[in-house]
Amino acid sequence: MKYPGKLIIVEGIDGSGKSTQLILLRQWLESEGYGAFFSEWNSSPIVRETTRRGKKQRMLTPTTFSLIHATDFADRTAHDILPPLKAGALVCADRYVYTAFARDVVRGVSSRWVRSLYRFAVKPDAAFYFRVSLDVAMKRILGGRDAIKYYEAGMDLGLAPTPEESFPIFQARIIQEYERMVGEFGLTVIDATGSIESQQAQMREYVKQNVLPGVKKMKVRRWVNLSSTVRGFRE
Amino acid sequence: MGKPEFYGEGLPGIDLSELRGKLIVLEGTDGVGRTTQVALLRSWLESNGHAVLDTGMTRSALAGRGLRQAKAGHTLDATTLAVFYATDFADRLENEMIPALRAGFVVLTDRYIYSLIARAIVRGADPGWIHDVYGFALVPDAIFYLRISIEDLIPRVLHSTGFDYWESGMDLRLGEDRYDSFVAYQSRILAQFDAMAAGYGFETLDASQSIEKLFESLQTRVEAVLTRK
Numbered sequence: 001m002k003y004p005g006k007l008i009i010v011e012g013i014d015g016s017g018k019s020t021q022l023i024l025l026r027q028w029l030e031s032e033g034y035g036a037f038f039s040e041w042n043s044s045p046i047v048r049e050t051t052r053r054g055k056k057q058r059m060l061t062p063t064t065f066s067l068i069h070a071t072d073f074a075d076r077t078a079h080d081i082l083p084p085l086k087a088g089a090l091v092c093a094d095r096y097v098y099t100a101f102a103r104d105v106v107r108g109v110s111s112r113w114v115r116s117l118y119r120f121a122v123k124p125d126a127a128f129y130f131r132v133s134l135d136v137a138m139k140r141i142l143g144g145r146d147a148i149k150y151y152e153a154g155m156d157l158g159l160a161p162t163p164e165e166s167f168p169i170f171q172a173r174i175i176q177e178y179e180r181m182v183g184e185f186g187l188t189v190i191d192a193t194g195s196i197e198s199q200q201a202q203m204r205e206y207v208k209q210n211v212l213p214g215v216k217k218m219k220v221r222r223w224v225n226l227s228s229t230v231r232g233f234r235e
Numbered sequence: 236m237g238k239p240e241f242y243g244e245g246l247p248g249i250d251l252s253e254l255r256g257k258l259i260v261l262e263g264t265d266g267v268g269r270t271t272q273v274a275l276l277r278s279w280l281e282s283n284g285h286a287v288l289d290t291g292m293t294r295s296a297l298a299g300r301g302l303r304q305a306k307a308g309h310t311l312d313a314t315t316l317a318v319f320y321a322t323d324f325a326d327r328l329e330n331e332m333i334p335a336l337r338a339g340f341v342v343l344t345d346r347y348i349y350s351l352i353a354r355a356i357v358r359g360a361d362p363g364w365i366h367d368v369y370g371f372a373l374v375p376d377a378i379f380y381l382r383i384s385i386e387d388l389i390p391r392v393l394h395s396t397g398f399d400y401w402e403s404g405m406d407l408r409l410g411e412d413r414y415d416s417f418v419a420y421q422s423r424i425l426a427q428f429d430a431m432a433a434g435y436g437f438e439t440l441d442a443s444q445s446i447e448k449l450f451e452s453l454q455t456r457v458e459a460v461l462t463r464k
Contacts, residue, residue, distance in 0.1 A: 007288070007294070040292050044315075046301070046305045046311060046315075047301065047305075047315075047319070048303035048306075049300075049301055049304075050298050050300070050322075052295060054297050059296060059297055059326075059330070061246075061248075061325075061326075061329050061330075062248070062296070063246055063247070063248050063295060063329065063371055064322055064325050064326050065326050067318060068298070068322050070318045070322075071315055071318040071321075071322055072457065073313040074312070074314045074315035074318050075311065077314070078312040078314065078315060107247070107249060108247035108411075110244035110245075110247070111246055111370065112244060113243065113367070115409035116367040116368070116370075117318075117367075117368055119361070119364050119367075120314045120361075120364070121261065169253070174358055200446045205373045219389040
């Protein structure tokens with residue numbers, strides 16, 4: 001189905017820098033006068049409690065892990081993604097179906113089944129994959145974050161005795177799945193070891209050429225600017 | 236089980252040859268008397284020395300509570316609801332039914348994927364999609380479809396629980412009031428069950444007969460499943 005709005009998504013492993021790039025891209029889109037909305041992975045309030053309990057109590061199997069994330073994604077599609085697209089805005093999604101395809105297949109779920117499960121997802125107009133080596137990504141995230149969680153480290157796969165040892169093995173397998181999907185889904189690869197500025201320039205160029213033609217600008221920020229001029233309003 | 240198999244790609248990490256029990260499904264629409272028959276069958280089977288697990292929808296440890304809360308708020312769209320139900324079902328399949336089958340139990344389930352598929356399709360899901368989603372489900376040893384006409388169903392529901400919001404499909408706005416909506420919604424659900432009957436091999440039983448008569452014919456059929464190799 002075609003909508004007046006457009007969908008831009010970023011994918012890549014933790015530490016690939018994709019979120020930073022998406023924030024910069026959205027900033028630029030808004031400064032250009034477009035309506036641009038964020039949508040993040042695992043953001044549905046309705047499903048959150050179930051997901052949290054499942055993870056905390058380690059009660060998820062590969063299949064229920066896959067399904068609960070698909071439930072979250074369906075809710076996110078209905079609430080965060082479809083309305084702005086129908087209204088002619090741009091939606092910037094941090095992680096998309098490819099995150100599920102990579103993780104779930106590494107967990108042993110059938111790749112054909114999980115692809116069919118997500119058949120309801122809107123096809124993105126631009127899908128950027130931030131390619132980075134495991135070593136670079138590990139260096140970027142180490143120290144800068146909390147302890148790695150059980151499922152995040154792929155501990156349920158029994159790859160290694162500790163989350164610290166399991167995490168890189170799990171991430172390496174996820175990279176393999178991403179690489180497989182580049183051709184399958186025509187992901188646009190960004191070399192995530194380049195400078196932040198050059199990566200951003202590549203994204204903007206791509207979006208300008210392939211996404212923005214036909215999208216109408218929206219005057220959405222005017223009232224925010226007005227209220228912010230009132231002294232003390234925000235405090 | 237006869238020769239255990241999945242409908243589609245199946246669940247990762249399950250050795251089907253270990254499943255020694257029997258999976259018996261009772262299906263049929265709301266108010267048809269499934270729950271009563273499951274209770275009767277259970278005590279009959281147990282008194283004959285079979286270990287029985289009985290299970291039903293939205294009771295999973297993982298998603299049962301979340302689903303009930305989400306339904307109370309009526310804020311889920313059709314696709315989200317369909318996948319949430321699939322999560323609940325998968326949790327019960329993997330953590331209740333399969334372990335019981337491995338241990339040689341008779342698993343009696345009050346509804347299975349067919350109710351979930353019917354509800355999703357009536358709410359606009361793509362039939363091909365929802366059938367594929369449930370490709371991880373085990374093919375049961377028997378599916379008893381308790382069939383009733385809408386004319387026979389209405390007085391039964393009227394005299395028991397009344398017209399519940401979800402059982403009347405009120406989220407679909409099919410009629411002016413609960414009654415009209417119930418008739419329109421349940422007719423569509425019944426049509427979906429009828430459409431699935433041949434493809435999935437339902438054994439159809441007339442649910443308009445008395446509780447005792449229906450129970451007798453179920454006993455005969457369950458007996459046959461248990462003696463089947």
